[in-house]
Amino acid sequence: MVMRDDILHLFYPCVCPGCGSQLYADAEGICPECISAFDAFGDADASGYAIMELFRRNYPDDTLSGKAWALYRFHKNDRLQRVIHAMKYEGVSSLGKVFGRFLGEMIAGCGGDDLYSCVVPVPLHRLKVFDRTYNQSEIIARSVASVLRKDFRNDLVVRKKYTRSQAGLSLQERLRNVRDAFEPSGRAVPKSILLVDDVLTTGATVSAVKNALESEGAEHISLATIALAG
Structure with missing residues (x-):
């Protein structure tokens, strides 16, 4: 071979x-x-603080209940943007496994692997999955779950509404775009969850998924992402 x-x-x-x-x-x-x-965060705590600040700024009454991690800061027109674009739109799905491993190692290295019972990707609408042939966040999340030896769950929340890309939208436009886009699948939801997405900009999508999970009993939701753009 x-x-x-x-x-x-x-x-x-x-x-x-x-x-x-x-x-x-x-x-x-x-x-x-x-x-x-890549513009890497100095340490895991620094990335978590930056993400929590974003949620406190954009959603003062709806912040994350768990912890948060990001590998890099996202900048327009740099190498990381090109790499993430290739992962999402050009079929280079193997990059999701690489970044997922990096994320898993970061989380394990700071003792964050005991804060949740399963790893959940932000879902894509089925039409976008058909177009791309995969959900990049799902590939990242599978890799994270493998490193941390946690259950991978892509069956807890469904993206029921097809939405246009969030790129270029303001915070309020993003919130309107994902309003009622996600719903629980009806399966029992664990109390503690690690949610995984590729890039965090305003947090609108993550917030919508988080609210869907919390409506079914999730109490502590942490977040892991490749890059923070907000």
Whole structure:
């Protein structure tokens, strides 16, 4: 299998979506130089504080009840944006596994793996899943759950309304866009949950999913995301 992959890589070389450089056969879809160039948070607590501040600012009466983690700060037109775009829209789903592993290792490293009983991805509408062939947040969440040895649950909340992209919308426009977009599936919801999304901008989508889970009994919801843009 390894020899076959090496031969395929020789004739069909892979390139890093962040910088365009050729990747070695054993690379995971992104080069080490790009990973080093991302604007990483200094530590897990710093990322959590930044996320909590965003929720306190945008939703003073509806903040997160658990903890929060982000790997990077998101900036427009940088390498990370190109990499995330490739993961979401260009079929490079393997990047979700890589980022999920990074997130899982961050959470485990600060003792956050005992704060919840399962890992839940932010759901996509079925038409978007059909178009992309996968939900990138689900791939990230599966990888996080694997690292932390927690149950992966994608059956607790459903995206019932097809919505346009949140990109470029104001906070109020985003809130209107996702209003009534999610509903509980009817299955029993655990008390403590780790919610996973790819990028956090205003928190409108995460807040809507969180409220759907809380309506069915979730009491402590933590959040993990690749990047914080807000």
